[in-house]
Amino acid sequence: MTPSDASAESAGRWSSLDRPPLNAASLRRALVTPDSLWTSLEVVxxxxxxxxxxxxxxxELPEGAVLVAEEQSAGRGRLDRSWEAPARSGLFFSVLLKPAEVPVERWGWLTLLAGVATATGLSRAAGVDTALKWPNxxxxxxxxxxxxxxxxLAEKAEGALVIGIGLNVTLTEDELPxxxxxxxxxxxxxxxxxxxxxxxxxxxxxxxxxxxxAAEGDPAASGLQETYxxxxxxxxxxxxxxxxxxxELTGTAEAVDAEGRLVVRTAEGERERVGAGDVIHLRGH
Known part of the structure; x- marks a missing residue:
């Protein structure tokens, strides 16, 4: 690459001054430390x-690998929905977790755990109230x-779980997907x-x-179920x-059970547990 190429690339990267690139070196210094869960952090x-x-x-990677993208061309949400946003307008990243000591049947809680952790972190750092819509x-x-x-979005891979998190940060009304x-x-x-x-x-x-x-994935003992x-x-x-x-099932969402399922009480008074599906909040109720 010639100096002019490098200069042009640099200018392109900074063409939107209100959306500077992430500082990968600074993030690694702050997060990838000897006593940290995070073992590597790469920004592409x-x-x-x-x-x-x-x-x-x-x-091949150890637990705690973090991969961050300034832009995703094929980002995915639940039910194979696409997730698109302008470059550097949000946070799009995935982490690799290998909770070998936790029974696999409790791994489903990690999606809800990631929601609690993200909402908690944003409330502290961004000063904005963030609520959770079941499940993710x-x-x-x-x-x-x-x-x-x-x-x-959580996905199993080779005895591990990959958790992807996508957040719209600076998107304007005109840019919303x-x-x-x-x-x-x-x-x-x-x-x-x-x-x-x-x-x-x-x-x-x-x-x-x-x-x-530490609680071997127990959602009650860890405080996760109550906080969620x-x-x-x-x-x-x-x-x-x-x-x-x-x-389709319509009713009042009453609780999240020990397996992370949504408990819905129907008009007939029956309680059904929803483990997978799309939940819509209905207006006027």
Missing amino acids: ETTGSTNSDLAARAG DLLVTVDGEERKTGGI VPGAGSLALAKATVTDRDPLLKAVLRSLEDWYGRWR AAGCATLGRHVRAELPGGR
């Missing part, structure tokens, strides 16, 4: 999906309306600098993961659950 300009990239290397959406309030600003989406900036966050936000979320995730692992319920905007709401196979 663009990739299809950080989850797919990390899952492909799950067998992060909600903020924009002009009095709940809007999705982030999501979490779908109506009803939100961003930290639109929610009037006091901080939208992505470096401290990423550090806060990863430190919170390390803390919660440590508690959960306290921050879950779905509980107490009238909801419609769109279940696998095309079935």
Whole structure:
């Protein structure tokens, strides 16, 4: 690369001064320390999906690897939905966890744990209230309306779990991927600098993961089940659950059980447990 090429690339990277690149070296110094869960942190300009990239290397990498992308061209959410945003407008990253001492049947709680950790970290670092929509959406309030600003996707890979987190940070109304989406900036966050936000979320995730692992994945003993319920905007709401196979269930979301399933009480008074599906908060109830 010639000096002019390097200069042009540098100018391109900084062409949007309100969206500077992440400082990978500084992030590594702060997070990858001898006593930390995080063993490596890599920032790439663009990739299809950080989850797919990390899952492909799950067998060779130690627990605690972190992969961050400034832009994802094929980011995925639950139910194979796409997740797209302008470069450097959000946080798009995946972490590799290998909780070998925790029974595999409790690994499903890690999606909910990541939600609790992200909401907790953002509340502290960004000064914005973040609620959880079961099972894995992060909600903020924009002009009095709940809007999705982030999501979490967990996937098993070679005896490990890859957890991907996507957060809209500085997206404007014109840049939102779908109506009803939100961003930290639109929610009037006091901080939208992505470096401290990423550090806060990863430190919170390390803390919660440590508690959960020390309790051998027990959601009650680790405090995870109670904390998730306290921050879950779905509980107490009238909801419609769109279940696998095309079935629908309508009722009041009452609790999250010991397996992380949503307990819905129907109009007939029956309680059904939802382990997978899409949950919609219904208005006017």
